[in-house]
Amino acid sequence: MNSRSRRPSTYEVLREHGFDRRSFLKYCTVTAAAMGLDASMVPKVVEAMETKPRIPVIWLHGLECTCCSESFIRSSHPIAQDVVLNMISLDYDDTLQAAAGFQVEEIRKGLIQQARDGKGEYILAVEGNAPTADGGIYCTVGGDTFLNILLETAEHAKAVVAWGSCASNGCVQAARPNPTGAKPVHELIHGKPVINVPGCPPIAEVMTGVLTYILTFDRLPELDRQGRPKMYYGQRIHDKCYRRAFFDAGQFVEAWDDDGAREGWCLYKMGCRGPSTYNSCSTMKWNNGVSFPIGSGHGCIGCSENNFWDNGPFYERLSMVPLPGVESTPDQIGKTAAVVAGVGVAAHFTAFLARKAMAKGKEGESGSGEKE
Secondary structure, eight states: OOHHHHSOBHHHHHHHTTOOHHHHHHHHHHHHHHTTOOGGGHHHHHHHHHHSBOEEEEEEEOBSOSHHHHHHTTOBTTBHHHIIIIIEEEEEETTTOSOOTHHHHHHHHHHHHHHHTTSOOOEEEEESBEEOGGGGTTSEETTEEHHHHHHHHHTTOSEEEEEHHHHHHOGGGGSTTOTTOEEOGGGTOOSSOEEEEOSSSOOHHHHHHHHHHHHHHSSOOOBOTTSOBHHHHSSBHHHHOTTHHHHHTTOBOOSTTSHHHHHTOBOGGGTOOGGGOBOSHHHHOBTTTTBOGGGGTOOOOOTTSTTGGGSOOTTSOOSOEEETTEEEOHHHHHHHHHHHHHHHHHHHHHHHHHHHHHHHHHHHHHHHHHHO
8 A cells, every 4th residue: 555545535634623524515615616616516526525635745945935825824715724734735844844954854855755666646836936046056955955956856746836926937036137047947847747826926715726626636727828727817807807997998097196096997007917917816806805906006016927027117007008909008098998989879879860760750651541
């Protein structure tokens, strides 16, 4: 019997913690909803939680600020406690683990050896990126470079999850002039599937949702061309933004304290990157769904897009944004919208007059027939 088969399933762990069957089914339903799955998929989640052993996770930290971990532990659907203690087996994490030093490094090396011998498997989660200049000496853990640790651990991983923009696209460490030669995970690891979960930080429920999906279906979620899960990064923030109507009407905030700002108009002219940023901030929101930056009056800085740190300054508006069939500036958007609206009103009024004239004609014909 290998080590993976000896690991208890999520349901077995939950029962040990006092969960009854009803609570377990409720837990599975909430988890499915958090992943955006249809209600018909709940039985698959239940089956996975009942039968599949918890998945071991090694969580590494490179050049980063730990904001991804801070976001992760604030997840509410499902809560991080359920993910860490019940759904996955978080066997190594510099930030959350109680052990330290040689003891914990032996745990990591032991998991690698088990996978090398075909007696187990694990998911590698990476927070932060690796410096490559001067042999990678600008980030070391336990006397070894993070670059070496990353490559060693990734070699036998089932899959790699790159948490946050530091790991997914380099973020501030890889911004010009990038003195440490920092590189995102996908540029360093080859021959292994890499899931990029960008954001500075990513939304907590997105992070837990990705791990839940892998556990439930034993496969990676569908990814876009940048390696991001489509279920969370398939639409632009702009497409679901509640300020979109003001964008279409050409009503933009011109200064942070003007009337437009107080009325909640579009922040595009203030540098909002929503029209070019793919993420689920405007639908899932933050802090248990309370709000998101645009909802709080601050434009999107595009933190889930490649090279976002170099695409500044953040409060300077983008000069161009595509509309169907035309490249337009914000001012042209308003004019175009006004013209389209005017044409629509004119067409509607013309059609109204035509219908009214036809109705009068029919009344006249009917009246002349009665007199005869």
